[in-house]
Amino acid sequence: MAEDVLVIHRGLALMLCEDAAILEETLRAIEPLSLHVRRLGDRALLVPADEIDGILETLEDEGTFPRLVGSPPEVDAPDSRDEPVAEEAL
Amino acid sequence: MNGRPERSRSSGGPLTRSEFNRLLDRGYCDASHRFFARAWDVEEDLESVAAVAEDGLKTEIDLVALEPTARAVFGMIAERRGRVRGENLRRDLLLRGFGESRSTIRNLIVRGWIIALPNPGEHACNLNSVLEQETFLQRDLAVLESTFNRLDELDDDDALDAPAWTQAKADDRPATSEDLELNLLHLCALIRRDPLKLNKDGTPNRRSLGRVARGINMPGSRGEVAEDLDLHDAEQFDYLTFVVSLARELQLLKNDSESICRTDDEALRRFFHSDGAERDRRLLDGVQRLRFWNEIDSLRLSRSASRNVDEDHFSQSESTGQPLIGARGFVISVLRRARFADWVALDALAQLCTQLDRHYLDRTLCQLPRKPDPNEFIHAVLERTLVWSAILELGEAEGDQRLARLSSRGARALGIDDDVPERDSEGCLIVQPNFEVMVFLDNAPVTVLHELYRVGERRKLSDRVATFQLVAESVQRGYALGADAESLIELLQAHGHAPVPDAVAFQLNDWERVHRRLTIHLGGAALRHPEPERFDLICGQLEHDLRDSNAELIRLGARDAFVTDATEEALHRAADAHSSLLLDALGPPPRCFYFVDPLVLMLDPYECDVTTRVELNQIASPLPDESSPRAQFFELSPELIKERFPEAPLRNICKFLDPRCDGGLPAAQSLRLQSELGNAPAVHLESQVTVLSFEDLDAAERFRNLSEAPDLIARRLGPTTFAIVVDQIEILDEIIDELHLKRSPEHFEET
Numbered sequence: 001m002a003e004d005v006l007v008i009h010r011g012l013a014l015m016l017c018e019d020a021a022i023l024e025e026t027l028r029a030i031e032p033l034s035l036h037v038r039r040l041g042d043r044a045l046l047v048p049a050d051e052i053d054g055i056l057e058t059l060e061d062e063g064t065f066p067r068l069v070g071s072p073p074e075v076d077a078p079d080s081r082d083e084p085v086a087e088e089a090l
Numbered sequence: 091m092n093g094r095p096e097r098s099r100s101s102g103g104p105l106t107r108s109e110f111n112r113l114l115d116r117g118y119c120d121a122s123h124r125f126f127a128r129a130w131d132v133e134e135d136l137e138s139v140a141a142v143a144e145d146g147l148k149t150e151i152d153l154v155a156l157e158p159t160a161r162a163v164f165g166m167i168a169e170r171r172g173r174v175r176g177e178n179l180r181r182d183l184l185l186r187g188f189g190e191s192r193s194t195i196r197n198l199i200v201r202g203w204i205i206a207l208p209n210p211g212e213h214a215c216n217l218n219s220v221l222e223q224e225t226f227l228q229r230d231l232a233v234l235e236s237t238f239n240r241l242d243e244l245d246d247d248d249a250l251d252a253p254a255w256t257q258a259k260a261d262d263r264p265a266t267s268e269d270l271e272l273n274l275l276h277l278c279a280l281i282r283r284d285p286l287k288l289n290k291d292g293t294p295n296r297r298s299l300g301r302v303a304r305g306i307n308m309p310g311s312r313g314e315v316a317e318d319l320d321l322h323d324a325e326q327f328d329y330l331t332f333v334v335s336l337a338r339e340l341q342l343l344k345n346d347s348e349s350i351c352r353t354d355d356e357a358l359r360r361f362f363h364s365d366g367a368e369r370d371r372r373l374l375d376g377v378q379r380l381r382f383w384n385e386i387d388s389l390r391l392s393r394s395a396s397r398n399v400d401e402d403h404f405s406q407s408e409s410t411g412q413p414l415i416g417a418r419g420f421v422i423s424v425l426r427r428a429r430f431a432d433w434v435a436l437d438a439l440a441q442l443c444t445q446l447d448r449h450y451l452d453r454t455l456c457q458l459p460r461k462p463d464p465n466e467f468i469h470a471v472l473e474r475t476l477v478w479s480a481i482l483e484l485g486e487a488e489g490d491q492r493l494a495r496l497s498s499r500g501a502r503a504l505g506i507d508d509d510v511p512e513r514d515s516e517g518c519l520i521v522q523p524n525f526e527v528m529v530f531l532d533n534a535p536v537t538v539l540h541e542l543y544r545v546g547e548r549r550k551l552s553d554r555v556a557t558f559q560l561v562a563e564s565v566q567r568g569y570a571l572g573a574d575a576e577s578l579i580e581l582l583q584a585h586g587h588a589p590v591p592d593a594v595a596f597q598l599n600d601w602e603r604v605h606r607r608l609t610i611h612l613g614g615a616a617l618r619h620p621e622p623e624r625f626d627l628i629c630g631q632l633e634h635d636l637r638d639s640n641a642e643l644i645r646l647g648a649r650d651a652f653v654t655d656a657t658e659e660a661l662h663r664a665a666d667a668h669s670s671l672l673l674d675a676l677g678p679p680p681r682c683f684y685f686v687d688p689l690v691l692m693l694d695p696y697e698c699d700v701t702t703r704v705e706l707n708q709i710a711s712p713l714p715d716e717s718s719p720r721a722q723f724f725e726l727s728p729e730l731i732k733e734r735f736p737e738a739p740l741r742n743i744c745k746f747l748d749p750r751c752d753g754g755l756p757a758a759q760s761l762r763l764q765s766e767l768g769n770a771p772a773v774h775l776e777s778q779v780t781v782l783s784f785e786d787l788d789a790a791e792r793f794r795n796l797s798e799a800p801d802l803i804a805r806r807l808g809p810t811t812f813a814i815v816v817d818q819i820e821i822l823d824e825i826i827d828e829l830h831l832k833r834s835p836e837h838f839e840e841t
Contacts, residue, residue, distance in 0.1 A: 011675035
């Protein structure tokens with residue numbers, strides 16, 4: 001891989017918190033969901049855009065109504081690439 | 091008098107001599123000249139025929155002696171100042187309850203008392219053909235000026251005055267479009283918080299529906315149903331089903347197999363913030379396209395004494411209304427063509443629907459499984475669908491005559507009349523210091539109600555006042571749906587009877603501050619670059635390129651940033667201008683795993699997507715001593731894998747690893763994983779084995795049948811291959827020689 005590659009990672013949502021305390025609070029709230037959340041510093045969380053609905057639902061249940069900006073990206077086909085399967089086949 | 095001014099393509103007024111002369115000269119053919127001469131009993135020359143237009147008929151019409159429909163025809167023509175379009179004349183007579191008048195009009199034309207005029211630009215019009223082909227209704231019909239003057243003189247005569255419903259009495263409190271819109275808003279607001287559950291047969295779950303239905307305002311009643319709600323009352327349940335179905339057609343609600351939930355707030359905003367005429371048009375369109383409710387069953391329900399009703403009617407998965415969409419559209423188109431402004435007899439309206447295109451409804455409805463009667467269907471649309479949707483209002487006249495008229499918004503929805511009085515919305519609400527907002531519904535615009543439903547909770551609906559409560563949760567939810575404190579306070583001030591209390595304004599701003607502590611950008615692209623200085627330049631260029639767009643670049647550190655719109659052209663340019671790698675969190679995963687040892691893999695964190703990185707942390711342990719910033723090593727841990735995938739761990743780990751390895755998961759790694767995950771494949775290793783293989787199956791079979799074979803063959807390896815017992819090799823040699831078998835230097839493969 002080239003050293004100076006620019007990585008553009010699409011299909012993500014950004015959760016931007018006012019401060020580190022809000023970020024910790026948010027992480028605690030969504031922890032039980034077992035989502036794919038990548039933390040970036042003290043204020044930002046990256047999450048696949050198709051997982052944001054579950055996050056919003058959980059936050060709203062806890063009385064948090066974040067400011068929503070933009071619109072979710074359009075998904076061509078349902079993605080189930082990492083959904084675990086139930087039965088052993090091998 | 092009923093009827094709106096007619097849009098006539100002709101000049102209007104009775105037929106004057108000069109106009110008649112022109113028509114005789116160019117518009118009518120010779121056969122028509124003879125037609126007039128015969129009807130008026132004059133000579134066949136043009137001069138004699140033309141003279142009748144000025145001198146009048148030789149024999150005056152005895153208006154009193156005419157049968158009622160013929161008198162009404164003249165009455166209508168008198169009202170229309172001597173000239174009327176044939177089909178409009180027939181339509182208006184139908185609406186007045188005179189029934190079919192086609193033959194009467196025909197007779198009056200034959201007698202020359204009414205004249206069918208050539209259409210504009212038509213030459214040589216043959217009145218015999220017009221009568222024969224019955225096309226006189228598609229023409230202007232006029233009376234001679236002399237006849238018209240007589241009608242004018244007799245204008246007050248009862249014989250000419252068609253009955254009008256001057257003593258009509260409207261229902262006490264007809265359903266209004268405003269009530270229906272309030273119900274739609276209420277239903278959508280509550281269903282957003284608590285989706286409406288559906289039973290297996292698609293009917294709304296009564297307990298779930300009960301939670302949202304208490305605040306519904308039933309047509310013709312005052313205030314919310316509240317304690318009077320009874321979902322075992324077929325009519326209440328039916329009306330709620332109607333509103334839910336209508337909300338679905340308006341795309342304010344959507345459903346899955348188990349529930350009905352609200353679509354995004356934008357759909358609600360688009361509908362309720364559209365201009366009044368457009369909203370009425372969409373409402374009417376939605377009513378026509380109702381798929382999950384039908385008026386025939388609805389009307390039957392209300393007339394049935396039984397409380398046990400067919401639940402199919404309420405099902406939100408049974409499209410019982412869909413087959414009726416075309417027929418409903420037909421009835422609506424008849425209303426549109428009827429262009430009536432005042433009360434008309436309900437039966438006459440229904441008759442008009444059957445008379446205008448007698449066969450359409452028969453054809454359409456007889457294709458349906460239950461073959462409803464056209465008359466029953468028309469009455470169901472008029473009395474139920476159009477009344478509940480507030481297009482029509484019902485009333486009564488003396489003698490229990492049932493009447494109907496278009497509401498002002500109904501007339502606007504049909505495109506007949508745009509004259510709907512504007513409401514003065516100033517002072518339509520009061521904001522109280524206890525965060526209650528009282529709204530006076532008579533002059534509250536629906537946009538204000540939409541906003542209050544977005545940021546508040548409606549607590550009460552009395553006759554014409556709705557009370558909303560602003561609480562932290564509801565207001566922040568509203569902010570999440572797009573509201574903001576500044577606009578909200580501005581709206582409350584603009585429509586308020588008194589200024590918004592300071593404490594309320596302060597709290598609305600503070601709730602916004604709390605709400606903004608977490609911002610979620612719903613879709614975009616994360617940017618990463620290992621070289622901070624170079625990345626800074628790239629970000630600077632992107633910020634410059636995005637300055638005129640809605641997207642923005644948010645810097646998240648020296649090596650990370652986020653662009654709030656991944657479709658931006660500037661982002662594509664940046665990708666083209668630099669060595670770049672595109673990852674998509676919603677697409678196939680990148681091939682970023684490289685196995686270097688059994689169960690040990692290496693990855694470049696810059697090549698790795700978020701999902702892969704998070705999942706990897708759950709199934710592998712990092713090897714920090716061997717790692718560098720651009721080459722990180724991990725060892726897969728069978729314990730962690732089993733923890734992550736408690737069911738089918740081997741299958742799931744292979745499913746995870748396979749698409750992330752170039753060329754797929756190496757076979758050796760999958761075998762190792764199989765071993766480590768508790769079901770290691772068993773193998774047997776055997777050395778010094780003598781294998782005898784035959785060229786063909788027949789020979790192999792014959793060998794197997796030798797009497798010595800059981801002592802020679804240790805195991806049959808395949809159809810033509812045998813493992814030989816080690817200490818029997820000499821005997822086998824002898825048998826081969828004795829049987830003259832040909833020895834081959836090569837092993838024969840199984841076929």
